Amino acid sequence: MIIKDVVCPFCGCLCDDLDVEVDGQKIIKVQNGCTLAEATLTGNNRLPAPIRRTANGWEEISYDDAIRETADILCAADRPLLYGWSSTHGEAQSIGVHIAELIGAVIDNTSVVCHGPSILAIQEVGHPGCTLGQVKNRADVIVYWGCNPTEAHPRHMSRYTTFATGFFVPEAQKDRTVIVVDTRRTESAEIADEFIRIERGGDYEVLSALRAIVRGKGSILPREIAGVAREQLFRVAEICMKAKFGAIFFGLGLTMSNGKYKNVRNAIELTDELNRHTKFTISPLRGHGNVYGSNEVFTWITGYPYAVDFARGIAFYNPGETTAVDILRWGECDAALIVASDPGAHFPHAAAAHLAKIPTILIDPHRTATTPLCRLQIPCTMAGIDAEGTAYRMDGVPIRYKKLIESLYPDDADLLRRIHDRIREVQGA
Amino acid sequence: MRVILETKERKKPFLPIEAETIIPSNFLKGPELTVYEGNKERLLSDLFTIVVEGTAVSPDKVEVVLKGDTARIKRVGEYMATGTIRIQGDIGMHCGNFMSGGVIEIGGNADAWLGREMLGGSIICHGNAGHYCASGYRGEKHGMRGGRVEVMGNAGDFCSEYLTGGEVHIHGNCGDMAGVEMKGGQLIIEGDATRPCGNMKDGMCMIFGTVHRILPTFEKIDTKKLPDRNVTVTVYKGDVANRGKGTLMIQKPHNEGDQHPANTLPGPATT
Structure with missing residues (x-):
């Protein structure tokens, strides 16, 4: 028997378009799912x-x-x-x-x-977020900060961002600019149009610098911030401010590095600043x-x-x-x-x-x-x-x-x- | 009147005791107060040997002395308005929460949230203070608003977060992000600090040790001689990522090679 529109319970994406073939009390085949979904649904260590x-x-x-x-x-x-x-x-x-x-x-x-620190930050300054459907249909600039969706949320990019066609972004990858910020060049960074490599523990400084640029105070910044050239931050800020609709997704690279919820708060306040220029949202990539x-x-x-x-x-x-x-x-x-x-x-x-x-x-x-x-x-x-x-x-x-x-x-x-x-x-x- | 509370041996010494009833004014009516040990309400006399010396007609004449294994006793001095509390050893979290007057003297170390959202009075800690010394409650927009906290040793991360008024004086080093979200008041750090005053909106912070990783959004505007200390400090305004009306004075600014030595950071707060 094939059951359609099955929800995968593994990660926070909860992909709800899986086809699962069942034989009696056993799941024998999973279609549309990622490797994590397949292992979750067919695994047997009960x-x-x-x-x-x-x-x-x-x-x-x-x-x-x-x-x-x-x-x-x-x-x-x-x-x-x-x-x-x-x-x-x-x-x-x-x-x-x-x-x-x-x-x-x-x-x-x-x-x-x-994401406990994300909750603490949201309790301090609120959450300018939206549903994944909004991102899929509208976002022409996507920022992945301190996360690696290719490996941790394998279908996030194909269902909602980089590779997904949306109502206002019909050409998918061609219409979207993807920025990845991380301390190492991950699989996700390979797909990005712009990769910002930050020194370990430097997220807060880079977020503060971006906020200052968006506020028009970038002239006081030093030439390099946490290993990132000032010119690259100006370029990225420009991309974000010119976006029609931007979406930031962040992961444990932000919540579990030094500064913790203050990193997330800074990212939320950057999102607030960007909303003075265009429409921008921010959301955590939840795990379980x-x-x-x-x-x-x-x-x-x-x-x-x-x-x-x-x-x-x-x-x-x-x-x-x-x-x-x-x-x-x-x-x-x-x-x-x-x-x-x-x-x-x-x-x-x-x-x-x-x-x-x-x-x-x-x-x-x-x-x-x-x-x-x-x-x-x-x-x-x-x-x-x-x-x-x-x-x-x-x-x-x-x-x-x-x-x-x-x-x-x-x-x-x-x-x-x-x-x-x-x-x-x-x-x- | 002097009330001496000495801890008794406990079957489960790791259980936290919540003892906001230990404030001088409560002892005017007698020592039969209750505290919580884990999820059980206990009589103070179940956990402490109580000795009362002399009498008092007003709470400002009451001195409470805590002796023994006091490191896991939380909330001592919470909402205290007058009188004196002296702790001979270490004290648990939230000592002096919301206190508006009186004196707390701690002979050893204080755990996290010392003097949280304090309004007045003074706290002197002769040892080290944990994370969130003189800060605010989760999600609260104002931290300490008045009074004075003096720590003779070091303080942990997020010291004086949301500081809005009063004075915090740390004689040793501070952990990561001292003075973050500062809105007013004065923070003095005699030792070193890392990434101080992020998102500062107002107030003044002076640091006389080495500052590691000063944030890029602080603008150097001047140098100034402090006659009472006979030192020259560099004056910064910031944080320009925000309104940038805070003042940060640093005697020893970081050097370029010291920009991001992640291994120099103290152990992070766990949340």
């Missing part, structure tokens, strides 16, 4: 049943036992941490927030290691499939997009203090529930090491780098493959994941609901 660590290794346990043990660990904790959420659907994320409130936990999502959704869901319920601390019964938010990496690094939390993410692969060593010291439970369909750090792992469905649900694309557009195959695994929303109910039972509600 954990068959819940497992618990014992002195002699792992033992399989029942779902009932796993749920009971998870609830008991979370209820007994003085500072539990609930982390992850970005590779599942909104329905599971919302139950996670309710559990956090119930047990006075800190709940955080993978923004902490990707539904990380934007976790920000949305957390915000609806708590008022804050990530790093929400319910320790005192009310939501408190202070990235740097209530973020998962910081809490783990300081050894603050005494239990952790990880859902739909892999901190073992992405967190700094000190943070990941603390997960191994405390009772950590992982809800994830696969064996991951986090599995060896856990006391308990509970397998579940994978959103977009054997579970449907709501996800948010990187531009904030909600898209419905399809269920492609039937499976015997429980949906993570159901698992979390059972954990939630068990906690209420233990608390005597």
